[in-house]
Amino acid sequence: MSLVIRNAQRVVSVRRAPLRRAVGALRAALGAGRFDVALVCAGNGTMRRLNGAYRRRDEPTDVLSFPSHRVAAGELPRPRSRDEYDLGDIFLGVEYIREQCRGTGQDFDSALAVTAAHGLCHLLGYQHNTKSEWRQVESCPCTGKTCGIRQGF
Numbered sequence: 001m002s003l004v005i006r007n008a009q010r011v012v013s014v015r016r017a018p019l020r021r022a023v024g025a026l027r028a029a030l031g032a033g034r035f036d037v038a039l040v041c042a043g044n045g046t047m048r049r050l051n052g053a054y055r056r057r058d059e060p061t062d063v064l065s066f067p068s069h070r071v072a073a074g075e076l077p078r079p080r081s082r083d084e085y086d087l088g089d090i091f092l093g094v095e096y097i098r099e100q101c102r103g104t105g106q107d108f109d110s111a112l113a114v115t116a117a118h119g120l121c122h123l124l125g126y127q128h129n130t131k132s133e134w135r136q137v138e139s140c141p142c143t144g145k146t147c148g149i150r151q152g153f
Contacts, residue, residue: 001036001085003027009043012094015109022113026120032076035087037123039116047093062100063115064091065122073125090119 003023005016019039027033042050044060052058054066067088069077079085097115101108 001034004036004038005041006038007041007094008046009041009094011043012041012098014041014094014112018109019112019116023116023120026117030076030120030124032087032120032124035077035085037087037120038089039119040089040091041094042091044093044095047091047096050091060093060096062093062096063119063122064093065089065119066091067123067125071125073127075125087120087123090116090123092116092119 003020005020007014007016023037023039024033027035027037047060047064048058050064051061054064055061065088068086069084069088071077077084077087092112092115094112097111098108100106101111
């Protein structure tokens with residue numbers, strides 16, 4: 001299935017090919033390659049608006065995920081029709097991520113891949129509001145070395 005990457009901002013240069021490879025490897029490792037995923041690279045203004053609207057936090061953030069299905073942590077949806085082969089949308093706050101990279105010295109492309117992995121975990125039902133949920137996130141294959149991406153969240 002498809003992976004759509006849309007760069008909806010003009011502040012930060014985004015190299016789509018490495019991001020596409022990283023997310024493609026993640027989807028394959030998780031058995032989710034048959035599901036569509038949309039990645040939207042957004043600036044701080046968009047991320048602030050979305051974060052305010054959906055999480056009641058008036059500040060930009062690094063990632064927001066909007067799953068198409070409600071699933072238990074680590075489970076794939078069970079689509080009944082072709083239209084249901086959509087995991088959801090991931091908004092990457094690329095301006096926010098770049099600012100974090102400047103502060104830590106981390107490579108931007110690597111940070112973008114790790115943040116996309118974090119978003120993908122959310123599409124697969126993982127949350128991290130409690131210690132128990134954090135343990136589940138840590139068990140998500142896309143946060144470890146399974147896909148060759150360093151854990152960073």
